[in-house]
Amino acid sequence: MTRFLIAIIVVATVITAIGxxxxxxxxxxxxxQLTRLENARDELNIEFGRLQLEQATWAESTRIDQVARERLGMKFPETADIVVIRP
Structure with missing residues:
Protein backbone atom coordinates (compact mmCIF):
# COMPACT_ATOMS: atom_id res chain seq x y z
CA MET A 1 0.00 0.00 0.00
CA THR A 2 2.78 2.45 0.89
CA ARG A 3 4.73 1.49 -2.23
CA PHE A 4 1.64 2.22 -4.32
CA LEU A 5 1.21 5.60 -2.61
CA ILE A 6 4.90 6.44 -3.13
CA ALA A 7 4.64 5.42 -6.79
CA ILE A 8 1.61 7.72 -7.26
CA ILE A 9 3.45 10.59 -5.58
CA VAL A 10 6.55 10.03 -7.76
CA VAL A 11 4.44 9.91 -10.93
CA ALA A 12 2.55 13.05 -9.88
CA THR A 13 5.84 14.80 -9.13
CA VAL A 14 7.29 13.86 -12.53
CA ILE A 15 4.12 15.01 -14.34
CA THR A 16 4.17 18.28 -12.40
CA ALA A 17 7.86 18.79 -13.20
CA ILE A 18 7.19 18.22 -16.90
CA GLY A 19 4.32 20.71 -16.70
CA GLN A 33 8.12 37.20 -29.14
CA LEU A 34 7.02 40.14 -26.96
CA THR A 35 10.51 41.62 -27.13
CA ARG A 36 10.58 41.32 -30.94
CA LEU A 37 7.13 42.92 -31.20
CA GLU A 38 8.11 45.78 -28.89
CA ASN A 39 11.21 46.43 -31.00
CA ALA A 40 9.08 46.42 -34.15
CA ARG A 41 6.63 48.81 -32.47
CA ASP A 42 9.45 51.17 -31.52
CA GLU A 43 10.80 51.14 -35.08
CA LEU A 44 7.31 51.86 -36.44
CA ASN A 45 6.87 54.75 -34.00
CA ILE A 46 10.19 56.24 -35.14
CA GLU A 47 9.18 55.86 -38.79
CA PHE A 48 5.77 57.40 -38.06
CA GLY A 49 7.45 60.42 -36.47
CA ARG A 50 9.68 60.82 -39.52
CA LEU A 51 6.69 60.60 -41.85
CA GLN A 52 4.76 63.18 -39.81
CA LEU A 53 7.71 65.55 -40.02
CA GLU A 54 8.01 64.97 -43.75
CA GLN A 55 4.28 65.52 -44.24
CA ALA A 56 4.43 68.77 -42.28
CA THR A 57 7.33 69.92 -44.45
CA TRP A 58 5.58 69.09 -47.73
CA ALA A 59 2.28 70.60 -46.59
CA GLU A 60 3.62 74.04 -45.67
CA SER A 61 1.71 76.73 -47.51
CA THR A 62 4.90 78.43 -48.68
CA ARG A 63 6.10 75.14 -50.19
CA ILE A 64 2.76 74.61 -51.94
CA ASP A 65 2.84 78.19 -53.24
CA GLN A 66 6.40 77.72 -54.51
CA VAL A 67 5.54 74.46 -56.32
CA ALA A 68 2.40 76.01 -57.82
CA ARG A 69 4.37 78.94 -59.19
CA GLU A 70 7.47 77.06 -60.42
CA ARG A 71 6.14 73.74 -61.71
CA LEU A 72 2.59 74.62 -62.69
CA GLY A 73 3.10 78.23 -63.73
CA MET A 74 0.27 79.40 -61.50
CA LYS A 75 -0.06 82.94 -60.17
CA PHE A 76 -2.58 85.05 -58.34
CA PRO A 77 -5.05 86.66 -60.75
CA GLU A 78 -4.87 90.39 -61.33
CA THR A 79 -7.70 92.50 -59.96
CA ALA A 80 -8.99 93.16 -63.48
CA ASP A 81 -9.22 89.40 -64.12
CA ILE A 82 -11.48 88.72 -61.13
CA VAL A 83 -15.19 88.43 -61.94
CA VAL A 84 -17.77 88.38 -59.16
CA ILE A 85 -20.97 86.51 -60.00
CA ARG A 86 -24.03 87.26 -57.92
CA PRO A 87 -27.16 85.14 -57.87
Whole structure:
Protein backbone atom coordinates (compact mmCIF):
# COMPACT_ATOMS: atom_id res chain seq x y z
CA MET A 1 0.00 0.00 0.00
CA THR A 2 2.78 2.45 0.89
CA ARG A 3 4.73 1.49 -2.23
CA PHE A 4 1.64 2.22 -4.32
CA LEU A 5 1.21 5.60 -2.61
CA ILE A 6 4.90 6.44 -3.13
CA ALA A 7 4.64 5.42 -6.79
CA ILE A 8 1.61 7.72 -7.26
CA ILE A 9 3.45 10.59 -5.58
CA VAL A 10 6.55 10.03 -7.76
CA VAL A 11 4.44 9.91 -10.93
CA ALA A 12 2.55 13.05 -9.88
CA THR A 13 5.84 14.80 -9.13
CA VAL A 14 7.29 13.86 -12.53
CA ILE A 15 4.12 15.01 -14.34
CA THR A 16 4.17 18.28 -12.40
CA ALA A 17 7.86 18.79 -13.20
CA ILE A 18 7.19 18.22 -16.90
CA GLY A 19 4.32 20.71 -16.70
CA UNK A 20 6.58 23.30 -15.06
CA UNK A 21 9.28 22.81 -17.69
CA UNK A 22 6.71 23.17 -20.46
CA UNK A 23 5.22 26.31 -18.90
CA UNK A 24 8.66 27.92 -18.48
CA UNK A 25 9.59 27.07 -22.06
CA UNK A 26 6.36 28.59 -23.32
CA UNK A 27 6.98 31.65 -21.13
CA UNK A 28 10.45 32.12 -22.65
CA UNK A 29 9.10 31.82 -26.18
CA UNK A 30 6.31 34.32 -25.50
CA UNK A 31 8.72 36.72 -23.81
CA UNK A 32 11.04 36.52 -26.81
CA GLN A 33 8.12 37.20 -29.14
CA LEU A 34 7.02 40.14 -26.96
CA THR A 35 10.51 41.62 -27.13
CA ARG A 36 10.58 41.32 -30.94
CA LEU A 37 7.13 42.92 -31.20
CA GLU A 38 8.11 45.78 -28.89
CA ASN A 39 11.21 46.43 -31.00
CA ALA A 40 9.08 46.42 -34.15
CA ARG A 41 6.63 48.81 -32.47
CA ASP A 42 9.45 51.17 -31.52
CA GLU A 43 10.80 51.14 -35.08
CA LEU A 44 7.31 51.86 -36.44
CA ASN A 45 6.87 54.75 -34.00
CA ILE A 46 10.19 56.24 -35.14
CA GLU A 47 9.18 55.86 -38.79
CA PHE A 48 5.77 57.40 -38.06
CA GLY A 49 7.45 60.42 -36.47
CA ARG A 50 9.68 60.82 -39.52
CA LEU A 51 6.69 60.60 -41.85
CA GLN A 52 4.76 63.18 -39.81
CA LEU A 53 7.71 65.55 -40.02
CA GLU A 54 8.01 64.97 -43.75
CA GLN A 55 4.28 65.52 -44.24
CA ALA A 56 4.43 68.77 -42.28
CA THR A 57 7.33 69.92 -44.45
CA TRP A 58 5.58 69.09 -47.73
CA ALA A 59 2.28 70.60 -46.59
CA GLU A 60 3.62 74.04 -45.67
CA SER A 61 1.71 76.73 -47.51
CA THR A 62 4.90 78.43 -48.68
CA ARG A 63 6.10 75.14 -50.19
CA ILE A 64 2.76 74.61 -51.94
CA ASP A 65 2.84 78.19 -53.24
CA GLN A 66 6.40 77.72 -54.51
CA VAL A 67 5.54 74.46 -56.32
CA ALA A 68 2.40 76.01 -57.82
CA ARG A 69 4.37 78.94 -59.19
CA GLU A 70 7.47 77.06 -60.42
CA ARG A 71 6.14 73.74 -61.71
CA LEU A 72 2.59 74.62 -62.69
CA GLY A 73 3.10 78.23 -63.73
CA MET A 74 0.27 79.40 -61.50
CA LYS A 75 -0.06 82.94 -60.17
CA PHE A 76 -2.58 85.05 -58.34
CA PRO A 77 -5.05 86.66 -60.75
CA GLU A 78 -4.87 90.39 -61.33
CA THR A 79 -7.70 92.50 -59.96
CA ALA A 80 -8.99 93.16 -63.48
CA ASP A 81 -9.22 89.40 -64.12
CA ILE A 82 -11.48 88.72 -61.13
CA VAL A 83 -15.19 88.43 -61.94
CA VAL A 84 -17.77 88.38 -59.16
CA ILE A 85 -20.97 86.51 -60.00
CA ARG A 86 -24.03 87.26 -57.92
CA PRO A 87 -27.16 85.14 -57.87
Missing amino acids: VVHARHQHRQLFS
